[in-house]
Amino acid sequence: MAKHAVEANFDGLVGPSHNYAGLSWGNVASRSNVRAVSNPREAALQGLAKMKRLADRGYVQGVLPPHERPHVATLRALGFDGSDSDVLRAAAEQSPAILAAVSSASAMWTANAATVSPSADTSDSRVHFTPANLSAKFHRSIEHAVTGRALKAIFTDESRFAHHPALPSVSQFGDEGAANHTRLCGGYGEPGVELFVYGKVAFNEQAPAPRLYPARQTLEASQAVARLHGLKDSRAVFAQQNPEAIDAGVFHNDVIAVGNGNTLFYHELAFLDEEQVLADIRSRLTGAELEAVRVSSDQVPLEDAVASYLFNSQLLNTPDGMMLAVPGECREIASVSGYLDELVANAGPITSVEVFDVKQSMRNGGGPACLRLRVVLDDDELKAMHHGVLLNDALYERLTTWVEAHYREELSQEDLGDPMLLEEVRKALDELTGILGLGSVYDFQL
Numbered sequence: 001m002a003k004h005a006v007e008a009n010f011d012g013l014v015g016p017s018h019n020y021a022g023l024s025w026g027n028v029a030s031r032s033n034v035r036a037v038s039n040p041r042e043a044a045l046q047g048l049a050k051m052k053r054l055a056d057r058g059y060v061q062g063v064l065p066p067h068e069r070p071h072v073a074t075l076r077a078l079g080f081d082g083s084d085s086d087v088l089r090a091a092a093e094q095s096p097a098i099l100a101a102v103s104s105a106s107a108m109w110t111a112n113a114a115t116v117s118p119s120a121d122t123s124d125s126r127v128h129f130t131p132a133n134l135s136a137k138f139h140r141s142i143e144h145a146v147t148g149r150a151l152k153a154i155f156t157d158e159s160r161f162a163h164h165p166a167l168p169s170v171s172q173f174g175d176e177g178a179a180n181h182t183r184l185c186g187g188y189g190e191p192g193v194e195l196f197v198y199g200k201v202a203f204n205e206q207a208p209a210p211r212l213y214p215a216r217q218t219l220e221a222s223q224a225v226a227r228l229h230g231l232k233d234s235r236a237v238f239a240q241q242n243p244e245a246i247d248a249g250v251f252h253n254d255v256i257a258v259g260n261g262n263t264l265f266y267h268e269l270a271f272l273d274e275e276q277v278l279a280d281i282r283s284r285l286t287g288a289e290l291e292a293v294r295v296s297s298d299q300v301p302l303e304d305a306v307a308s309y310l311f312n313s314q315l316l317n318t319p320d321g322m323m324l325a326v327p328g329e330c331r332e333i334a335s336v337s338g339y340l341d342e343l344v345a346n347a348g349p350i351t352s353v354e355v356f357d358v359k360q361s362m363r364n365g366g367g368p369a370c371l372r373l374r375v376v377l378d379d380d381e382l383k384a385m386h387h388g389v390l391l392n393d394a395l396y397e398r399l400t401t402w403v404e405a406h407y408r409e410e411l412s413q414e415d416l417g418d419p420m421l422l423e424e425v426r427k428a429l430d431e432l433t434g435i436l437g438l439g440s441v442y443d444f445q446l
């Protein structure tokens, strides 16, 4: 009999170095806000407010810590030397672009932290985690070591949780984690269908691929993760993302589709072969019929979907149907706002829409769904994990006070070489691992 299980959402706490460096070619928002002055404090508080609202609604809500940025260890590996201040000064003078890359707070987008397979789907009945190598972008490729440490510190019991290292960090195995992975199921505790969406086939140059922007995820990476997690063929579907969508700015599948339970909410241009994707899911899904909520280009043009991040929403169960947690930008674009009104008026699986303000993150191309990693846990697994990262009123208050004490309200590209920033970050993060009870996860703590 299937066990009772819940979907826990782990949001990335925005780090104190949150800034706009235009690092992600192919991500329209990142490029259009390059060099804008950021507000790290507001960004972190917006993220915490989202977590709090969802925790108050009864969802299991966790927090994943930000990473140490600027990452001095990476600068040293690239040949900058001397004291930490010397390293920062030299990087700022010789290569502001490298300094910006090692200063990004991009670990906040935890949909890219890892791929997670629930125990109901895996051959050894453990929850499997593979941190994403994020090899497509230098600034993100340095995340997986600390991400892996944090996940191991939270999910420690080896009899229940299996941790794999990230895939080899080369473009052929480019892996962007849960942003290109969604799970359809009857109930969370029942075996589900894991949909892996890839942008290109690495070892077949004839296969369709985007022309303008990079495909960050390969089929080979998705298949490797499915193998590592012990997913049977009957549990996994591999589908190619529509190259046209990637070239329109859909750099991850979660910018054009989101699934929850038996429901797949997607744009008609999401997949290269829509009919095949639906057929593959339908033939594997047990215990429920697939509800395909398809949005046509007539209803919402692709460019409006990208600009509003309509599909980068969280799709959550409520006692009466599903709730779509959308970014505020969805109400600013007429086609999308009108579509949302129709969606809830129709008698479909999505019965309500709630708006969340995550503008600081959105300006770097990160909506509500980018900010969270979903981990389905049965009751015993939930009991076994480390509870210090689960948000309750007390933790929310503590983290809010912590942000207010340590975060700046303005950060420009010129500030990244300031040795004081590094000191502030380390002091804040050292305190944070204490608040969350995580032990030592950062290089400067080891």
Ligand SMILES: N=C(N)NCCC[C@H](NC(=O)CCC(=O)O)C(=O)O
Binding pocket: 019, 020, 021, 022, 023, 024, 027, 030, 031, 104, 106, 109, 111, 112, 137, 140, 179, 251, 252, 254, 255, 364, 365, 366, 367, 369, 370, 371
């Ligand atoms: N869709 C999901 N799941 N995640 C969104 C990630 C946004 C992130 N932006 C950035 O890394 C921009 C950083 C900058 O330009 O400063 C990225 O492109 O990888």
